[in-house]
Amino acid sequence: MRVGFIGLGLMGEPMARNLAGSGIASSLILQNRTRAKAEALAAEIGAMVAQTPRAVAEQADVVITMVPDVPDVEQVYLGKDGICEVGHPGLLCTDMSTVGADCVRRIAGALAASGAGFVDAPVSGGTIGAQAGTLSIMAGGLTGSLEALRPVFQTMGGKIVHCGEAVGSGQTTKLVNQIVGALNLEAVCEGLVYAGAAGVDIEAVLEAVGAGAAGSWAWSNLGPRMVRADNAPGFKIAHQIKDLRLALEAAEAMGLSLPGLRLVLGHFEQTRDAAIGNGELGTQAMIAAVKNA
Known part of the structure; x- marks a missing residue:
């Protein structure tokens, strides 16, 4: 199986590493907006590098995309090159980004107009899950297409759930995940702010x-990262804002309010806007906004 992987960011790079390490791909073709990053990884894991997404698709049976936002995904699939x-019969693509x-x-x-297949398969688990190969993969698309991709997904994920035959089912499920996860993070922030103000032993609170x-x-x-003021990104605030905006837009289209999401x-x-570069911080940095609310 010839596999192409497009997008080698915080998530994509460890996912591509796990795919390469599994040995299921007879050849692995990498493509990234910053070519030097693709070349460095390719040299390390024994992969090839393509100049454009089109060049990847010309050489692969399966193409995986993992890029930041809607415009990036649309450029990779629908843009020049x-x-x-x-697209052609026999080509199977899967996008693992969160784009709605x-x-x-x-x-x-x-892709269907050219006979190519597609499965949307966003993931949850952050960089920790990407590195460990334990991501939760939420797939939407035909059962046959998912089964063809399952060996590939198993190199990156610990749980693969078929969310529906319709493309988009995976994305909808992922936005549910983002809503629940973000509100849980809000609760963690508020709980730790409360504990700090009360003067109790924070380490004991974390354990109990x-x-x-x-x-x-x-x-x-x-929680422990918040206590240490460790804001290194496992998942960036800028990406979380993008995901929650997608969820809010979809909710509004269905006539839902979702005040907690807002x-x-x-x-x-507020965290992003407090200082230049804050959008690149990890989502745990939101505790600053909760403290100042």
């Missing part, structure tokens, strides 16, 4: 709450 220029259902439906439609009903991934993984989105935006 994009994948859709050379409307975007992936447009891409799937363009983490073992109880309020324990969560965010509490155990991001609240936490506002706190992320």
Whole structure:
């Protein structure tokens, strides 16, 4: 199986490493907006480098894309030298970014016109999950297409869930994940701010709450980082804002209000706007906005 991988950022690079290490690809073709990054990784893991997404699709049976935002995904598939220029029967593509259902439906439609297949498969688990190969993969698309991709997904994920036959089902599920995760993070921030103001032993609070009903991934993984003021990104605030805006737009289109989503989105935006570069911080940095609310 010849596999192409486009997008080698915080998530894409470890995912590509795990794919290469699995040995399931007879050849691996990398492409990245910054070519030097693709060349460095290719030299390390024994992959090839292509100049454009089109060139990747010309050489691959399966193409994986993992890029930051809707315009990036649309450029990779629909733009000049994009994948859709050379779509053909037998080509199977999957986008693992978080870009919303409307975007992936447009891409799937363009690929279908050429006979190529498509599955949307956004992921959850952050850089920790990407590095460990334990991501949760939320797939939307035909069962046959998913089964063809399953060996590839298994190199990157610990849980693969078929969310529906319709393309976009994975994206909708991922936005549910983002809403719940963001609101949980809001709760973690508020709990730690409360504990700090009360003057109790923060380490004891982390241990006790983490073992109880309020324990969560965010509490155990991001709570200690908040206490240490460690804002290194596992998932960037800028990307979280993008995801929550997608969720809010979809909710509004369905006539839903979701006040909690609006609240936490506002706190992320306040954190981003407080200083230049804050959008590049990890989502745990939102605790500053909660303290100042």
